Amino acid sequence: xxxxxxxxxxxxxxxxxxxxxxxxxxxxxxxxxxxxxxxxxxxxxxxxxxxxxxxxxxxxxxxxxxxxxxxxxxxxxxxxxxxxxxxxxxxxxxxxxxxxxxxxxxxxxxxxxxxxxxxxxxxxxxxxxxxxxxxxxxxxxxxxxxxxxxxxxxxxxxxxxxxxxxxxxxxxxxxxxxxxxxxxxxxxxxxxxxxxxxxxxxxxxxxxxxxxxxxxxxxxxxxxxxxxxxxxxxxxxxxxxxxxxxxxxxxxxxxxxxxxxxxxxxxxxxxxxxxxxxxxxxxxx
Numbered sequence: 001x002x003x004x005x006x007x008x009x010x011x012x013x014x015x016x017x018x019x020x021x022x023x024x025x026x027x028x029x030x031x032x033x034x035x036x037x038x039x040x041x042x043x044x045x046x047x048x049x050x051x052x053x054x055x056x057x058x059x060x061x062x063x064x065x066x067x068x069x070x071x072x073x074x075x076x077x078x079x080x081x082x083x084x085x086x087x088x089x090x091x092x093x094x095x096x097x098x099x100x101x102x103x104x105x106x107x108x109x110x111x112x113x114x115x116x117x118x119x120x121x122x123x124x125x126x127x128x129x130x131x132x133x134x135x136x137x138x139x140x141x142x143x144x145x146x147x148x149x150x151x152x153x154x155x156x157x158x159x160x161x162x163x164x165x166x167x168x169x170x171x172x173x174x175x176x177x178x179x180x181x182x183x184x185x186x187x188x189x190x191x192x193x194x195x196x197x198x199x200x201x202x203x204x205x206x207x208x209x210x211x212x213x214x215x216x217x218x219x220x221x222x223x224x225x226x227x228x229x230x231x232x233x234x235x236x237x238x239x240x241x242x243x244x245x246x247x248x249x250x251x252x253x254x255x256x257x258x259x260x261x262x263x264x265x266x267x268x269x270x271x272x273x274x275x276x277x278x279x280x281x282x283x284x285x
Contacts, residue, residue, distance in 0.1 A: 036080035040097050043072035047101030054109045062109050069101040070163040095137045102166035103133030113173055114197040125201035132205035152270040156213040167253050168204045172197045174250035213267035
């Protein structure tokens with residue numbers, strides 16, 4: 001037998017247990033889910049800042065601010081999908097930011113740069129560009145809830161996307177800034193020609209609301225034999241962009257415009273192949 005006396009619990013006496021201090025819990029999204037919206041807000045601030053630089057006559061800084069907004073716009077959506085932080089609020093906020101950065105700011109800069117000399121008629125292309133940009137973004141948002149696209153159409157936008165449209169609209173500004181850098185008054189005069197600016201704005205506006213299929217480069221597959229030339233070309237373009245940004249941006253706008261016919265041809269080729277495959281399956285079935 002054990003020498004220890006039995007211990008009987010005393011009724012009415014509770015055992016003391018020290019309480020653990022719990023950390024307060026806050027309701028709301030995690031910081032990771034806010035990163036895409038914070039980037040979108042930074043892009044919006046860059047677009048607003050470009051308009052301020054334009055009012056001060058600092059057109060080079062204004063163009064760079066829009067380029068920064070374009071770079072941020074290319075990142076926020078991908079980061080949102082990577083962090084699984086996509087939301088309807090983020091999509092709407094991104095569209096509002098895109099409208100200001102790529103619809104209002106470029107036309108505002110071109111108006112200050114050249115078209116204000118045309119008076120009331122000089123304002124018409126600016127208004128047209130901003131309205132078409134709004135229609136393009138509204139159509140894009142509506143397509144997100146529409147019927148699913150065919151598989152071959154997922155790699156294509158309908159019409160020129162907003163950042164690319166802004167870059168094409170600023171082409172005269174890039175040309176004029178390059179002429180100023182090289183101290184070539186005739187080149188600066190070409191960039192500030194109101195007729196050229198009006199035609200570029202109006203033409204880009206039509207491309208924004210067009211139904212042309214444009215490469216999105218989201219799931220674009222590069223053939224193995226073109227990987228090395230593509231890397232070399234990208235490195236060369238990045239070097240030129242640092243050494244001579246205005247010439248590189250003007251050349252980029254021209255290259256993108258020249259790419260449009262090839263994009264349309266690629267889309268129609270893929271559609272014909274998909275339709276032929278569908279017909280073969282239906283015949284064999």
